[in-house]
Amino acid sequence: MTTLLTSARPKTGADRGIYTYIAVFSAVLYMVLLIAPVIAGKLAAQFDLAPTELGMLFSLELGAFSLATVPAYLWLNRTNLRTVTYVCTAVVIAGNIVSGFLDSFALLVLARVVTSLAAGSITVIILTLSGKTANPSRAFGVFVVFQLLMGAIILFGFPLLYADSTVAAIYWTMAALALCCLPVVRMIDGEVLRRPGDDDAAALRSARVDRPAPKARFAVGLAAVLLFYVSLSGVWSFMAQLSGAAGIDLPTSSLILAIATLPGIAAPLIATFLGDSPKRRWFLLAGYAGLGTGVALLFGAPGVIRFAMAAMIFKFAWTFILPYLLSSLTDIGGRHVMNSTNLMIGSGFAVGPMASGMLIESSGGGFGAMLAFSAAGVLLSLACAMAIQRPVRR
Template identity: 65%
Template structure:
């Protein structure tokens, strides 16, 4: 009786510490990807880069975020997570500081890849710890909310704040933000993965990862990110055929971003729920409807409705999609692989969508059909992945 009463507060305290860790690190680590539009102009100006070179740099950074998954298979269950967090955060700080001093583009690419590998390694820890909380959907909701909130803040503040500064000032600011992350590392249980309770004979079947469900869940994540990144990368160009100017489109996308933050907050507040399957179906339905509304060069009102629903739906789906994967395994490697699926989907989506637009002579129809198919397939796979 007493041990149970003591375990509950300990669990609550552990969750709060994990939530704090997720909040700070997710807001800071994704900053460099969120401010890509701000950094791009500075890089072109300072290094006289071509658009291809800038695109290559950002692709390498995003790729490194995902490839951090591969070495994590070796260290994730062997290292103390606090030690790993301090180590990788130190690399992020050093990488950003060094990036600010470099004047050679080749060396800059190396520095950015190393920095992103370290940041991606911490993302693996975030995803794994989120799945081990008593309320994974809430943890994943926090992960999404603070990325979006920081992204909205940065895109509003950074262009004006660094208007007359070089790219070094931006990288050094990122280093300063990463220093703040060191203050919350001690909030997590460093031995969370190494001291997992041994599996008893009776619990063995439950702890064993259901391979087909896991494969379906990973496919759902991959297709989800392929579809959303493909549409979101080109969504600003879709209404151009209706004569909608860029300023109106930008305003619509700003409103959509706010809607995305609100939906992620809703998912965070709801947390883990027996209605997860229902919420997933509703979210995927909204995402599918929004894509359908984008067909045929929509006028401003239809485009605004589509963009807001699209952003609201995908940020609402994501916490429940990730918690579906975390429910399939108490270990860290499935969530580690999920991180690889996220990065792969992010990389594939824009490339395939761009090729479909180009092959269609500038028409977005092929791209939208591809995205709609991906969304529906992702929905089907995630329903297969649900535990009974």
């Protein structure tokens, strides 16, 4: 069995190339998600946008990032991954350059949607290659860490660097950074998904005849990811409102949420160091326990200290769970498992804040129903995550 399972993974040299590809592209491409708060004010001022128009722009841009999953079902296993990456990166570069010159809001929306579709397509490749490494948990840890590191740089650097600039300067910076990604494309094997015998699902099914039906595990695994993102995005989107309702002033809550990025970065670093392990089930249990604790601490109008504890525990648990949850999906096998996972991530980000907002409004501005909904989602996600764990064999 050991030989069979090992043959389905690239060798160490190939893994290093994949890790580099993941680190560079995830840091740059996820800027489309991370800079939204930074450029919102500049876009509103430059194009005289109402809040609904600004929200529509970001919704379409982030939605396109996720919907890139759908066409990927057709091309992912039929094309050379290097070629697709070069083409999509070129589209990202061109889209960001063009966005900086546009003075029509309608054309800007079109440019951002096309750019995000290209960026989302590369993300599909990132997630799929992560599952191909010998240590998926480490690969997904790299994926999360470098996003968060770029997020920290943006949080502290962008407002200072671009305080007196137009939004065009930010878009052109994104184009320049995407250009810097091109040299690492050659570090991946473009034919890895088209080569016969690389289907992990077939290898795992033949090796583990006593495992549950793959389709059932596939559905349960996707449910774990969807519920995870619905729960965390629903809470995290309203953290500022939660602190305000508890009487915490905005500067203090902003400082607490900024400090919470530190444990958020530390958690995937720990996961990256630990890598995949027979103890993954216990790592997930510990992470979900932390996530549930973070939600529980937010009940009942928490004071400053309890709110700070909740924010830091919540962010640490969130980013610690993610690499192990994603690596659990790769065990299910199948060429499109990570492609489908990307769709669940985008769907969770879309559903979570919307559902939480509706619950807050329906309860007259209270947060109890929303927090209870998120806590239930955490428990259900935990149950699904445990159900898809591989059996530990001695």
